[in-house]
Amino acid sequence: MSKDTDPLPINTGYGPENGPIDYAFKIITEAAPPKARTNGQLVVCASSELPPGQKRIVNEGSLSIGVFNVGGTFHAIKNVCPHQGAPLCEGSVHATHAPSDVNEFDPCLHGRIVRCPWHGWEFDVVTGKGLYDATSRVATYACEVDADGDVVVLI
C-alpha cells in the first residue's frame, strides 16, 4: 500500500484569493465614489449642524437615507439593511478589525462602520459594502456641501 495517491480533485473554490472577507475589504479601499441617479437632491441640514462623528437620517416619501460625517467628509447610504429591512442607519458607528493573523487585532475604518441595530451586521458607510461576505452592498448616494453651506444628497 502506498501513501502516494492520485487525489480525486474537488474544486472547493477555497484559496486565499477567494477569501470573501479579504475581498470585502478590498472593495472598501477600491470602490468608486457614488454617482447621482436623478437630478433630484435632498437637503439634509447646515453642514455646521452635522459635525464629524455624527449622522442624520432624511426621508423623502418612501426613500430613507442616512448621512454620516466621517472625518469631515459626508457620505450617504440607504437606510435599509439588505438582511431583513431594518433601519440600518439607526445603528451605532464604530471602527472594526481588518482581516489579520490568528489572535491579532488590527483596528481600522474608524467612524466608517455602522452596525445594523437588529443583528449587528457591519456596513461601511463610504462604500456601502457589508463586511461579512463577498457580495452584500447597500446603495450609496453622492453627498456634497452646496453654495449655502448645506449638506445635500444627490438622489
Next chain:
Amino acid sequence: MAIANLPIIDCDIHPSATRENPVDPFVPTDFKEAIRQGMSGQPGAGYVNPFGVQRRDARCDDPYETARDHLDKYGITYGVLQPPGMKVGLIHQLDVGSAMARAWNDWQINTWLATDKRFLGSVCINPNDPDAAVKEIYRVGKHVQMVQINLSGEAQDLYGHRRYFPIWQACQDLNLPVCLHPGYEGSLNSVTPIGRPSTYFEWHTVIPLTFQAHLVSMVLEGAFEKFKNLKLVLCEGGIAWLCHTIWRMDKNFKALRAATPWLKRAPSEYVFEHLRLTTQPLEEPEKPEQILQIFDMIHAERTIMFATDFPHWDFDDPAKVFPKKMSEDLKQRIYYKTAAELYGLRVEAPALPEPLLAAGLPAR
C-alpha cells in the same frame, strides 16, 4: 501486638463484601435490577452500557480473526483502528500518560498493522504534554499505515485552545488528520455543560455536545486559518447536529466577525473544507429518506465517511445502514472516496465475480 496497659481505638478499618459474605441479600428489592445493570453511577466508575458495550456475536481482539471476520466478510479495503490509547490524556501523571501513548502505538504497529496491510492505525498522544505529543507524532506518525492522530473528546481544554497549537502544527507537517472519538466524557468534566447525567443512556445521547464544542472552538479560535492543511475527524459523534451548528455559527459570524478578525470566510466554509464526520451511529429519522436531506445540508459528498464501530453494540452494517434512494455518486463518496482522499489511500474498486460482470451489474 497489643501495647501493655494501653487501650487502642482504631478509627479506620476497611471491610469488603465477598462471595461468602455478600451485600446483595441486603439490597432492597426495588433497586436490585438498577444496581445489577450498573446504574449506581458511582463516582469514577464512568458510564458503561449496562447491557454491555461489545456485541455478543463478535469480537475484535485478534488481528487475524478480525481480518477474516470483519474485513474479508464485508469486503473492506481499509479499516482505521480507534485504539484504547485515546484515553491517555486522562492520566494525571504526564509522563505515565505519554508512556502509555507510546505503548499503545507500538502495540498497534507490532500486532495489528504488522498482521494485515488493510489495518490503518491512529497515533495515540498525550495532549496535556504538547512537547511529548509532538515527539510521539514524529516518532511513529511516518509509519506508512499510521493515518491520523487519535484523541478523546474528553480533554482539559477545548481543542481550539492555543495550548494545543504545537500539536496541530505537527499534524499538519506530517499530513495527519486529528481524530476525536468519544468514550471518556465525564471523567474530567461533565459531559454536559450543566451537570452530570445519571445514566449511560443520557450520557450516550448527549455526547455530540462535546464534539460541537470542540468544533466551534477550533473554527472560531482560528485553528484552520493558522493550520490551513489541518483536518479534523469527529468519529462516532452523530451527524445531524452539524446542520444547526454551521447555521448558527454563520449567522453569528455576520454580526461578530470583528471579534475573530482572523476568519477570512464564513465558519461553514472552514467546516466543509476541514471537517469529516463518520457515519456511525447513523440517525434513523421517522422517514428514512430524511437522512438524505441532512446529507444535502452538510455537503455529505465532502464531509461524511463510512464507519461500522465494529464490534460495539451500536454497529452499522455497511449494506443495511443507508436508505435505498441514496445516489451512486454519494455512496462512493461516503463508502470510500472521501476517506481515500483524506488519508492518502489508493483504492481500486473490488473485482466482481464473473457472473455478475456478465450481467452488467455495477460494482457496489
